[in-house]
Amino acid sequence: MAKISSTQYEPVFDLGLQVQSGQLKANDAIEIVTKETGLNKASAKYCLDAVLAMPKGVEYKHTINIPATKYYLYRFEDSLTSVQFKFVLQSVDKHLEYYVAQGKGDQVTIRTLVDSYRAKLTLQAVYPDEVHEQTTEFTEGAVKQVTINAYERDPKARAACIDKYGSICKVCDFNFEAIYGSIGKGFIHVHHKVDIATIGKSYQVDPINDLIPVCPNCHAMLHTGKPAMSIEKLKQIIDSSNT
Ligand SMILES: [Zn+2]
Ligand SMILES: [Zn+2]
Numbered sequence: 001m002a003k004i005s006s007t008q009y010e011p012v013f014d015l016g017l018q019v020q021s022g023q024l025k026a027n028d029a030i031e032i033v034t035k036e037t038g039l040n041k042a043s044a045k046y047c048l049d050a051v052l053a054m055p056k057g058v059e060y061k062h063t064i065n066i067p068a069t070k071y072y073l074y075r076f077e078d079s080l081t082s083v084q085f086k087f088v089l090q091s092v093d094k095h096l097e098y099y100v101a102q103g104k105g106d107q108v109t110i111r112t113l114v115d116s117y118r119a120k121l122t123l124q125a126v127y128p129d130e131v132h133e134q135t136t137e138f139t140e141g142a143v144k145q146v147t148i149n150a151y152e153r154d155p156k157a158r159a160a161c162i163d164k165y166g167s168i169c170k171v172c173d174f175n176f177e178a179i180y181g182s183i184g185k186g187f188i189h190v191h192h193k194v195d196i197a198t199i200g201k202s203y204q205v206d207p208i209n210d211l212i213p214v215c216p217n218c219h220a221m222l223h224t225g226k227p228a229m230s231i232e233k234l235k236q237i238i239d240s241s242n243t
Contacts (some may be wrong), residue, residue, distance in 0.1 A: 016051030057087035161209035
């Protein structure tokens with residue numbers, strides 16, 4: 001494939017999101033890219049195919065260059081929850097398998113990149129909600145739980161919450177860095193305080209009022225009830241068992 005530059009493959013990502021949400025037709029997106037960036041039609045189509053396939057976890061057949069793949073992974077990691085991002089990695093895996101099966105050799109740089117993203121995902125903590133999610137059938141209730149997970153894991157909402165409250169448990173004051181040193185720095189769970197039953201379709205998470213940093217132990221205890229117990233209630237329980 002001809003050499004393509006960042007000014008050509010980057011706009012495809014945002015146009016691809018518009019195609020995905022039904023705001024734009026694929027052919028129109030390709031036309032915009034070819035007109036505005038000078039990218040040839042075939043390359044524009046291959047880039048768009050990849051952007052559309054990745055979040056669905058399906059294979060794309062045409063190899064896009066290393067910088068473009070890197071950029072799309074970077075953008076998806078930034079905008080998706082870790083559960084959704086796993087599909088993106090799956091899609092790239094499938095492409096790599098296809099490429100090898102064609103006898104074209106291995107794309108070592110991309111494979112290494114996918115492996116490092118995957119390692120990063122497994123380092124992230126398992127949340128109590130996630131455990132429920134894995135054992136629950138795919139009912140409407142389970143769908144709601146997936147949504148809740150997304151709020152608690154949403155990187156931007158998490159960051160805003162930790163920015164405001166710090167990474168010390170708001171129930172028991174546990175400080176990972178104080179106990180574990182540098183490996184514990186910044187480690188904390190973020191709990192979503194809003195009862196799922198009260199959430200409407202247009203709900204938008206408020207990282208300051210709806211999220212709260214808690215340690216994994218307190219997080220698990222909060223989720224022993226449904227809806228989850230309040231922060232105040234759990235604090236009272238700790239206080240009464242300590243006296
Ligand atoms: Zn705690
Ligand atoms: Zn929680």
